[in-house]
Amino acid sequence: MTVTAVRVHRFTEPETLRIERIAAPTPEPGSAVVRVEVASVNPVDWKTAEGKYAPVGEDKLPIVLGRDLAGTIAEVGNDLDGWSVGDRVCAFIDQARGAQAEQVLVTAGELVRIPDGIESEVAGALPLAAMTAWQGLFDHGELREGQRVLIHGAAGGVGHLAVQFARWKNCTIFATASGDDLDFVRALGADTAIDYEAERFEDIATDLDLVFDTQGGETQQRSFTTLKPGGILVSTLEPDEAAAAAHGVRTVPRWHATPDAAALGHVLDLVAQGTVRVEIARRFGLDDVEAAHRFARTDHPRGKVVLTV
Template identity: 75%
Template structure:
């Protein structure tokens, strides 16, 4: 028996993706999940273009995808049984955009009954990026002032809700068409990044969460109070931060964390967090999904229905 998988054989711009038949994964002490939903994230098209440093040509061909939701088919882990609904953020050594995937206990959590498979599949990587950025790297605490850039995107819309849940004052940047959406997520002040200078509105901040880099990051340092911190998913300007008396953290990548992912799912059940799904694509339309996610700047997440 073979499985279908989204594969990259060579780096190209725009990327060339192939949905092909490959050997099924071995359980190897984990579980085999029949994937129902896989998420589309920026790391996917960056990997396919050769722009994601941890994946070089020596690792090709590679199956894309880092997060998924589905049902366990076989298990070699005590306490996990076939028919369990799970979602997971998996390591780069495998690929979630496939019909079957091996998952470890450290990567997966059960999907609570009220949560749909679509929502669970859209959540893991974006949620862990936002959660780890704000809390693990940024040390965000109740009562602090925080600015979230790209607040309508997959990571950003979750970061806004996590900061609101934590009891922070939330500033957020977004395009004009997304201002009402971001406000509905709980942002106290929403800034149109095209017509307003966010540094004139958001000041005295404890934390800036940056997924944009470039000029946006450079201008963000001025919004921080002395000792404040900028947490970026892109290379931070550490010299600029030091000169201004603020902090940053070295470039980091989100890591699988089943405990934290389970906490986020609890927040979804409680109604404290919602996951926006912009569009759904079939697995064989993965190139269309990548183009839409990269070029159309959708609200929330894009998913593949396997």
Template identity: 65%
Template sequence: MTDQHIADQHQPLVPNRTVWLDRFGDLDVIALSEQPVPQPVDDEVLVRVAAASVNPVDWKTAAGEYPPKGEDQLPFALGRDLSGRIDALGTRAHNMLSVGDRVMAFIDQDRGAQADYVVVKAVELVATPDGIDDATAAALPLAAMTAWQGLFDHGRLEAGQRVLIHGAAGGVGHLAVQFAIWKGATVFATAGEHDLDYVRSLGVERAIDYKNERFEDHATDLDLVYDTQGGETQARSFAMLKKGGTMVSTLDPDEDKGRALGIRTVPRWHAQPNAAQLGEVVDLVAAGTVNVAVDRTFPFDHVREAYAYTRDEHPRGKVVLSMTGE
């Protein structure tokens, strides 16, 4: 039986609404477009998406501020992580997968996750446990991999070390805090005044009001700074690191300053799909060791409002699109 034959058995009868970008600009370029339902071949899987998260990289991409996606690649679909159910399998998809299985994934930039149907490589999929709902599963992959890879792959964080995490109530930050505590590190964290109690509840050594306090007065002799802010925040953070410490930033770190101070800097990097690492995180969530904060869920046809909320309101945790309306 051919891949196409298998796919045809599950051919969806509804349109494939997709967040489709045909030009860069403000949020008015964000819209739903009906695109063909993709068909899985070889080791691919067709997922009927239940939920997809909205990440800062999405609105930055739409604005033309994300260098890996240029005008020469337009048009394309947006979104990097999703949850849903397997709808069809290619003939070489992993034999442990079945139609109807609940799954989540962080996918590469060649596809968009914010759609009713998305083709995913079997090796990108992670099973969604019964105790994790679709919104939580969709909120997890990209933010979790950004936090995990930043702390452990790039930052080399070990038990007993001292780490400062900026933006600790955000989508990446709240997970980074919990991963670092799970690892056995002493965690200092910055957040806005209205998020301090929440950050304290995660178990940090000190939650610091970034507007009304100087983090330099509380977080010293650090082994690692995890920076998602850049600018002045990053510049001030170098002095808090001990010689030989590490500055990990999702923005361009000042490598010259790092060298002058004896600080290791990690050049700008982007999180990569890694199902094995994501599976470790899912186990922590299923066990209750890590909690995923979903600030707000929007119906899929309110996608523009979801992008605006993510960009403008500094949500606590993640923002999610629901394709099912639930």
């Protein structure tokens, strides 16, 4: 049996994607085959296709794109207790398998049950972005109740969830976004929304405990002065460790978000309670994956872009 999938055969810039039939996954011990309803679009997808995502080298090609999804279990492998055909699940999966396909193999440690009342597109949009915001703020940044935090790119896929996690922890939140998105990030819980094109965030956000940097480059360099002595900058990109040390602040070495079923389950509970919401900027069909990538890269979407499969 075959299924449709979005594959990359060689790294090119701009990316070259192929929508093609590949062998359907078969259940392995400790895994389930999931029929994908929604896969999300993340910057890692085009970075991978362009050969700019270090963990995926030429030796891994061809690969199926996509790191997160929601769907239903179609087949259960041996030794997978507690899961049945028809269960609604979502997952953040390892790069070795791809979510932008009709079916994908998901391991026991990646499977998360979707609570009743949460739509598949919400559950499918969440996993990678939510785990990045969660691990960045709480695991790497050790964000605590009531701290002062600056979140860059606060209207983006990762940033809009980070704002809401910091709000949940009663933090004082400064958030950068473009002018059209300022009301949106205030509505998510930012105390101070800063137009990154019109204002100098370092003049407004000061004495911070944590900067959550989703931009790198000049934005990261200008962020070090906003931290209080000993404060921490957590970047989703490459951190400048020498600059952090020169400013008397901390940073964490380059990291990549990883699947964490318990934390993702916690986030889904926050969504079910209404504490966190997921903004879907636009939906595309799997056949329109190239248009989805173009839209996500150039049209300033608010929140997440998803593929309905």
